[in-house]
Amino acid sequence: MNVLETFRVALTALSTNRLRALLTTLGIMIGVASVVSLVSLGGSLQTYIQSQFESLGVDILQISSARFRNTSSGTQPLTTQDAEGLLAAAPHVKQVAWTYSVQATVWAGENSTSLSVQGVTANYADLNNWHPGAGGTFITQSDVDASARVALLDATTAEDLFGTANPVGQTLLIGGQVFTVIGVMEERSTGGMSSQTALIPVTTAQTRLANARVAGKGYRVSSIQAKASASDSATVTLASDEVKAYLMQAHGITNSNAADFDVRSSSTILDSLTSTLSLVTLFLSAVAGISLLVGGIGVMNIMLVSVTERTGEIGLRKAVGAQPGSILSQFLLEAVLLSLLGGGIGIALGGVVLLIGGRLAPDLPIALTPASAVLATGISSLIGILSGVYPAQRAASLHPIQALRFE
Numbered sequence: 001m002n003v004l005e006t007f008r009v010a011l012t013a014l015s016t017n018r019l020r021a022l023l024t025t026l027g028i029m030i031g032v033a034s035v036v037s038l039v040s041l042g043g044s045l046q047t048y049i050q051s052q053f054e055s056l057g058v059d060i061l062q063i064s065s066a067r068f069r070n071t072s073s074g075t076q077p078l079t080t081q082d083a084e085g086l087l088a089a090a091p092h093v094k095q096v097a098w099t100y101s102v103q104a105t106v107w108a109g110e111n112s113t114s115l116s117v118q119g120v121t122a123n124y125a126d127l128n129n130w131h132p133g134a135g136g137t138f139i140t141q142s143d144v145d146a147s148a149r150v151a152l153l154d155a156t157t158a159e160d161l162f163g164t165a166n167p168v169g170q171t172l173l174i175g176g177q178v179f180t181v182i183g184v185m186e187e188r189s190t191g192g193m194s195s196q197t198a199l200i201p202v203t204t205a206q207t208r209l210a211n212a213r214v215a216g217k218g219y220r221v222s223s224i225q226a227k228a229s230a231s232d233s234a235t236v237t238l239a240s241d242e243v244k245a246y247l248m249q250a251h252g253i254t255n256s257n258a259a260d261f262d263v264r265s266s267s268t269i270l271d272s273l274t275s276t277l278s279l280v281t282l283f284l285s286a287v288a289g290i291s292l293l294v295g296g297i298g299v300m301n302i303m304l305v306s307v308t309e310r311t312g313e314i315g316l317r318k319a320v321g322a323q324p325g326s327i328l329s330q331f332l333l334e335a336v337l338l339s340l341l342g343g344g345i346g347i348a349l350g351g352v353v354l355l356i357g358g359r360l361a362p363d364l365p366i367a368l369t370p371a372s373a374v375l376a377t378g379i380s381s382l383i384g385i386l387s388g389v390y391p392a393q394r395a396a397s398l399h400p401i402q403a404l405r406f407e
Helices: 003-016 018-024 026-056 080-089 124-128 141-145 155-162 202-207 233-250 266-309 311-319 324-360 370-396 400-405
Strands: 060-065 093-108 111-120 150-153 171-174 177-184 197-201 223-228 261-265
Touching: 003 018, 018 026, 018 266, 018 324, 026 266, 026 324, 026 370, 060 233, 060 266, 080 093, 080 223, 080 233, 093 124, 093 155, 093 202, 093 233, 111 155, 111 202, 124 223, 141 202, 150 155, 155 177, 197 202, 223 233, 233 261, 261 266, 266 324, 266 370, 324 370
Parallel strands: 111 197, 150 177
Antiparallel strands: 060 223, 060 261, 093 111, 093 171, 093 223, 150 197, 171 177
């Protein structure tokens, strides 16, 4: 029997019991749809996270206090003295900004919201590539020097407090003190996470909304951002090493394992998040793959039933000269076709799930990736082969006389 004839006979056998064939592949459909959805979603999340970090700048070092690390010398906070000394101590750092965060309730008339108020330096907007929209101005160095009571709002907070009215020039209360709104920050994607905040001069946050003074070291800061002199990985690494060496000396630390601060580059954070996301995606895909195993067992079971039902047909074909290889290839092909049918429908279902996910989370570039489709097709074919080998061998090994006598 040639290849085309084998396909014809296999398709005829499957079409004879269409409902049974469809139900048999249900486990494979669900498994493939789950694997395709999870792999594609994982890839989309990695792409989105990478684009967000690239927009922030891969040459930005994030410096924060290691508040909960046990050190023999105690934990010292990051201060304005630390931040101001970085430029002179780190030749591969060309710009430094720092922030101080205060949780506060913001009032505008009868409307209020509780959010994180960020005290920032005048270069914060340029360093983070986040600027006020039309009609607004950012905090100036004069505002910082004078601890001015001016504020910028993100778009969501501005709408919550002022509705559709233009808030620029309006006043609001932060921590019981009157501030003037000087701008609304441009909207930027946050992947569905809240980014509501108010930006004020860092000195205002440190002195008017809190007492952040540290004896002999200026004021406490929540975080420091240092921009490397170039964006290549070698320069960023050099800048990171210089920052660590400077802070260890400034904090009187000799053992790097006892450092009371953390220095991370955007690329390091991105690598960590990507690695974690990949592991989670792999784990979830493995769990979803259990249904593929169940589906494979279902295909094997139905093929064994098919061999039993068609024992007479097998005996007749052998009696007229059919070779064992022809019988084996026919039943093996039927198992593979069943699995590919389930895989094809599963890919389509996965595409529908991803389409719905894309509508629910428009910020994420969710789409069916070619890699996941190829993976699903390969898995389906493998399941078909593994599930069909034993039934096909059993059919091919039947003795013609015994098969003809079977009822």
